Amino acid sequence: MNRKFPFYLQPIFGTIICFLILISMQGCSAMTAPTAPSSPTASGPRTLKVMTHDAFAISQGVEATFESQYNVKVEFIKSGDAGTALNKAILSKGNPLGDVLYGVDNAFLSRALDEGIFEPYNSPLLANIDAQYKLDPQNRALPVDNGDVCLVYDKAYFAQHNLPPPQTLQDLAKPEYKSLLVVENPANSSPGLAFLLTTIGNFGQEGYLDYWKQLKANDLLVVNDWETAYNTEFSGSSGKGPRPIVVSYDSDPAFEVINASTPISEPPIASIVSDNTCFRQIEFAGILKGARNRDLAEKWIDFMLSPTFQEDMPLQMYVFPVNSNAKLGDVFAKFLVRPKQTATVSPQDIAANRDKWLQAWTEAILH
Amino acid sequence: MAASLDGGYIALRLRFQYPVRLKLAAPLLWLPPLAFLVIFYFYPLGRILQVSFARGEGGLPALASQFMSTPYVARVLWFTIWQAALSTLLTLLVGLPGAYLLARYEFRGKSFLLAVTAIPFVLPTLVVAIAFSALLGPRGWVNLALMEILHLPQPPLQFVNTLGAILVAHIFYNTTIVLRMVGDFWSHLDPKLSQAAQVLGASRWKSMLTVTLPLLMPIILTAGLLVFIFDFTSFGVILILGGPHFTTLEVEIYNQTISYFNLPLAATLCILQLVCTLSLTILYTSLSRRLSRPLSLRPRSYTQHRLTSWSSRILAGLLVLFLLGLLTVPLIALATRSIISIEPANSQQPIQSPKLTLDYYRELSTNRTGSLFFVPPTTAIGISLAYATTTVILALCLGLPASWALANNASSPLSRAFDPILMLPLGTSAVTLGLGFIVALDRPPLDLRASLLLIPLAHTLVAFPFVVRSLTPALYSIRPRLRQAASVLGASPLQVFRVVDLPLVGRALFVAATFAFMISMGEFGATALITRPEYPTVPVMIYRFISQPGAFNYGRALALSTLLMGITAAGMLVIERFRIADVGEF
Numbered sequence: 001m002n003r004k005f006p007f008y009l010q011p012i013f014g015t016i017i018c019f020l021i022l023i024s025m026q027g028c029s030a031m032t033a034p035t036a037p038s039s040p041t042a043s044g045p046r047t048l049k050v051m052t053h054d055a056f057a058i059s060q061g062v063e064a065t066f067e068s069q070y071n072v073k074v075e076f077i078k079s080g081d082a083g084t085a086l087n088k089a090i091l092s093k094g095n096p097l098g099d100v101l102y103g104v105d106n107a108f109l110s111r112a113l114d115e116g117i118f119e120p121y122n123s124p125l126l127a128n129i130d131a132q133y134k135l136d137p138q139n140r141a142l143p144v145d146n147g148d149v150c151l152v153y154d155k156a157y158f159a160q161h162n163l164p165p166p167q168t169l170q171d172l173a174k175p176e177y178k179s180l181l182v183v184e185n186p187a188n189s190s191p192g193l194a195f196l197l198t199t200i201g202n203f204g205q206e207g208y209l210d211y212w213k214q215l216k217a218n219d220l221l222v223v224n225d226w227e228t229a230y231n232t233e234f235s236g237s238s239g240k241g242p243r244p245i246v247v248s249y250d251s252d253p254a255f256e257v258i259n260a261s262t263p264i265s266e267p268p269i270a271s272i273v274s275d276n277t278c279f280r281q282i283e284f285a286g287i288l289k290g291a292r293n294r295d296l297a298e299k300w301i302d303f304m305l306s307p308t309f310q311e312d313m314p315l316q317m318y319v320f321p322v323n324s325n326a327k328l329g330d331v332f333a334k335f336l337v338r339p340k341q342t343a344t345v346s347p348q349d350i351a352a353n354r355d356k357w358l359q360a361w362t363e364a365i366l367h
Numbered sequence: 368m369a370a371s372l373d374g375g376y377i378a379l380r381l382r383f384q385y386p387v388r389l390k391l392a393a394p395l396l397w398l399p400p401l402a403f404l405v406i407f408y409f410y411p412l413g414r415i416l417q418v419s420f421a422r423g424e425g426g427l428p429a430l431a432s433q434f435m436s437t438p439y440v441a442r443v444l445w446f447t448i449w450q451a452a453l454s455t456l457l458t459l460l461v462g463l464p465g466a467y468l469l470a471r472y473e474f475r476g477k478s479f480l481l482a483v484t485a486i487p488f489v490l491p492t493l494v495v496a497i498a499f500s501a502l503l504g505p506r507g508w509v510n511l512a513l514m515e516i517l518h519l520p521q522p523p524l525q526f527v528n529t530l531g532a533i534l535v536a537h538i539f540y541n542t543t544i545v546l547r548m549v550g551d552f553w554s555h556l557d558p559k560l561s562q563a564a565q566v567l568g569a570s571r572w573k574s575m576l577t578v579t580l581p582l583l584m585p586i587i588l589t590a591g592l593l594v595f596i597f598d599f600t601s602f603g604v605i606l607i608l609g610g611p612h613f614t615t616l617e618v619e620i621y622n623q624t625i626s627y628f629n630l631p632l633a634a635t636l637c638i639l640q641l642v643c644t645l646s647l648t649i650l651y652t653s654l655s656r657r658l659s660r661p662l663s664l665r666p667r668s669y670t671q672h673r674l675t676s677w678s679s680r681i682l683a684g685l686l687v688l689f690l691l692g693l694l695t696v697p698l699i700a701l702a703t704r705s706i707i708s709i710e711p712a713n714s715q716q717p718i719q720s721p722k723l724t725l726d727y728y729r730e731l732s733t734n735r736t737g738s739l740f741f742v743p744p745t746t747a748i749g750i751s752l753a754y755a756t757t758t759v760i761l762a763l764c765l766g767l768p769a770s771w772a773l774a775n776n777a778s779s780p781l782s783r784a785f786d787p788i789l790m791l792p793l794g795t796s797a798v799t800l801g802l803g804f805i806v807a808l809d810r811p812p813l814d815l816r817a818s819l820l821l822i823p824l825a826h827t828l829v830a831f832p833f834v835v836r837s838l839t840p841a842l843y844s845i846r847p848r849l850r851q852a853a854s855v856l857g858a859s860p861l862q863v864f865r866v867v868d869l870p871l872v873g874r875a876l877f878v879a880a881t882f883a884f885m886i887s888m889g890e891f892g893a894t895a896l897i898t899r900p901e902y903p904t905v906p907v908m909i910y911r912f913i914s915q916p917g918a919f920n921y922g923r924a925l926a927l928s929t930l931l932m933g934i935t936a937a938g939m940l941v942i943e944r945f946r947i948a949d950v951g952e953f
Contacts, residue, residue, distance in 0.1 A: 055914070057736075057738050058739050059736065059739065060738070060739045063739050083625035083626065087625065091415075091805050092805050092806070092809060095809050097805070097816050185611040187622055188626065222610070223611065224610060225606065226914070227607075228493075231913065232497065232500045237916065238917070238921035240506055241506060242522070252916050255917050256917055259920055261709055261724075261919045366612055
């Protein structure tokens with residue numbers, strides 16, 4: 001009972017000390033976090049902060065080129081999925097988390113522009129980019145990459161059943177394709193939303209719900225996310241699910257070859273690229289209003305649009321260049337087939353009706 | 368002390384009064400936990416709610432009418448409540464027999480069983496979904512076997528996208544809470560109490576119902592409350608296993624925030640969720656205050672015995688098999704998949720003899736694409752462990768004073784006011800709070816928006832209520848007489864705490880530490896929201912793999928999940944060792 005304990009074991013002292021440690025940790029982190037605008041001092045490189053969604057990736061070597069060229073340290077701040085990252089940028093307007101935001105796609109573009117989070121930047125590299133990608137005439141959001149959301153099928157299933165793969169959206173409503181299709185919920189998933197837009201591009205605002213009702217009658221399966229659709233339900237992926245057609249990307253066949261565990265010569269899956277069955281997603285980057293390093297941010301945007309970065313994207317992020325000077329690797333020449341004509345819905349239409357379409361779809365198909 | 372005296376003592380409860388000096392110190396104890404909650408919870412939450420409502424057009428009345436006119440909200444709220452209630456009830460039904468077995472009997476492999484049952488708690492939902500579909504999916508083992516045996520053309524079991532999947536997943540995730548909390552408390556309950564009832568003529572069942580169950584009620588309520596709040600705010604399970612036809616408040620808040628960017632509605636839903644959590648916690652607090660009583664806790668060596676008769680061995684064996692079946696078969700399915708080579712293009716062919724491979728484990732350490740954000744698995748594990756350790760320390764430092772103040776001044780207005788508030792972080796939408804950090808912690812000295820510290824802080828918000836709930840019943844159950852005795856013998860209040868409270872509460876401290884550890888190891892939502900890509904945790908790495916096409920990525924996700932399972936089990940076993948060797952016993 002009379003054992004003496006050192007003072008730091010006494011509960012109140014203990015808690016006070018813990019609390020002090022906590023406070024000091026905050027102090028330290030506040031000190032080390034480079035919150036002050038970085039200025040070109042003799043002490044070291046400046047820091048450029050790039051806010052991205054969590055699918056962003058880049059090669060070590062490519063990032064190093066940029067850092068050494070401009071004597072700058074690039075800090076990436078991943079801010080959740082594309083929607084979350086955009087919301088964060090909107091809520092931190094005026095005191096932005098970074099200098100640049102990358103990863104706003106054409107479905108979210110109107111939200112970003114309406115909220116006025118970007119400053120315009122007329123990059124010289126825009127000259128090399130096709131007009132179809134430039135959706136913001138004021139160049140607040142600059143196109144960086146694109147990819148097509150298409151129907152992807154399991155080749156083995158159709159070979160074994162002597163069934164030709166569907167060629168049009170209408171085909172999917174036919175009895176021979178009953179119970180074969182899995183799609184993502186457009187309210188939760190970006191390929192899901194792209195496919196909803198494909199159907200609107202084909203059947204119009206008046207007809208798309210009727211088409212979806214036919215799909216539903218043909219035993220359509222809706223899941224919430226791409227991961228479940230592709231890995232769990234789709235029969236052509238490693239998960240070997242039950243359904244041979246999935247809404248995914250036109251690049252999947254090539255990536256099943258590139259990312260095979262044991263080398264394979266032919267992809268087990270193929271994408272349907274006939275006219276108006278795919279939807280083109282374009283991702284944008286922009287300089288955030290109030291960026292502390294506007295000059296570096298411009299350099300970074302130029303860098304993202306340059307062939308060096310553009311050619312690095314496909315293997316890192318599964319998306320394709322918008323710069324017409326960028327070249328694709330051999331494996332893509334062999335296994336990548338891109339649609340000639342994608343379904344189109346104008347950005348103004350998307351901006352005005354997106355929420356209405358989603359709600360109507362949810363009401364008609366899920367409830 | 369004789370058993371009969373104990374029984375009488377419970378009825379004749381005396382409150383031990385701490386001397387005045389320490390009474391003054393009690394409000395001081397509230398200071399660290401409250402300061403933490405104010406800075407890292409109430410302030411960010413208040414700011415985001417304020418910002419959200421400010422974006423609403425037409426102010427609150429317009430919002431209220433929009434809110435009321437949607438029958439959808441009522442439907443979502445009702446589903447959220449009943450699925451959580453049903454899940455909690457089922458989890459208790461599954462967990463309580465197991466808790467009894469762990470509490471009363473000593474058998475070989477017990478600590479292993481306890482460690483293994485904790486694994487589900489830390490697994491990312493996407494991985495659990497893969498595990499379940501490997502078992503119960505349309506091409507899962509169960510369906511394939513049934514089709515083979517019964518010669519069925521179609522898989523007979525429909526699991527994914529059903530309510531059943533939600534319930535099973537909730538049980539799978541949360542049974543360990545019941546096993547640990549109730550099992551631990553029960554193991555220190557004096558068996559003489561129910562033995563006395565049996566001597567007096569009560570049957571085994573009657574003594575269980577009338578003596579043991581009432582004594583266990585506070586801890587069952589506690590475990591039930593925590594499980595309920597987890598199920599109530601369920602997100603990943605509903606989204607991935609339940610599918611798009613089921614929506615909880617948490618899912619709807621996410622949809623309104625991200626898909627529709629309707630922040631005012633999201634904020635209203637968030638408040639609705641908080642009101643539910645708060646009322647439930649107030650109900651819990653008043654119930655548990657009425658039911659709690661000081662007990663004479665006994666060491667395990669005293670309460671536990673071996674399984675002697677054959678019938679008890681068989682019963683225990685069946686129970687263990689049931690628990691293992693429910694909680695580990697999906698894990699085994701997952702681990703097995705991680706060492707079987709994935710053959711391309713054979714999905715429609717008959718099952719070939721599987722080839723075993725460790726390729727996916729080897730590939731974990733190779734950076735095929737030269738990505739800047741690649742880290743080898745050892746680094747990811749190190750990062751996860753570093754966050755987990757920080758979380759454990761923070762949560763204990765904050766939770767110990769809070770629960771001590773709660774247990775010893777239960778009737779003080781301060782405690783009555785703060786007690787329910789402590790649970791609020793658990794009932795708060797992660798996406799709302801995540802955005803709250805962005806709008807609130809954005810100026811020096813607290814510009815933590817991109818700070819690595821934000822991750823253990825967010826984990827601590829979730830772990831802290833667990834710590835308080837694990838510690839308070841243990842502290843409260845210490846018999847005042849022990850403190851009085853120490854005090855009479857000349858101990859100062861601080862000495863009383865050290866020589867009486869601390870050793871007695873040691874075991875609960877370990878349960879609390881275990882929970883904080885598990886929460887941090889498995890947490891994904893907050894980590895994904897505020898991650899710095901150079902410092903990914905294991906769940907974040909798993910998610911990166913699984914969100915890319917190709918067998919190579921799929922295999923690596925499974926391999927890393929298996930490693931996460933192994934590390935968690937090892938961590939649990941290490942903590943278990945500590946507990947046996949150190950203050951866990953008295």
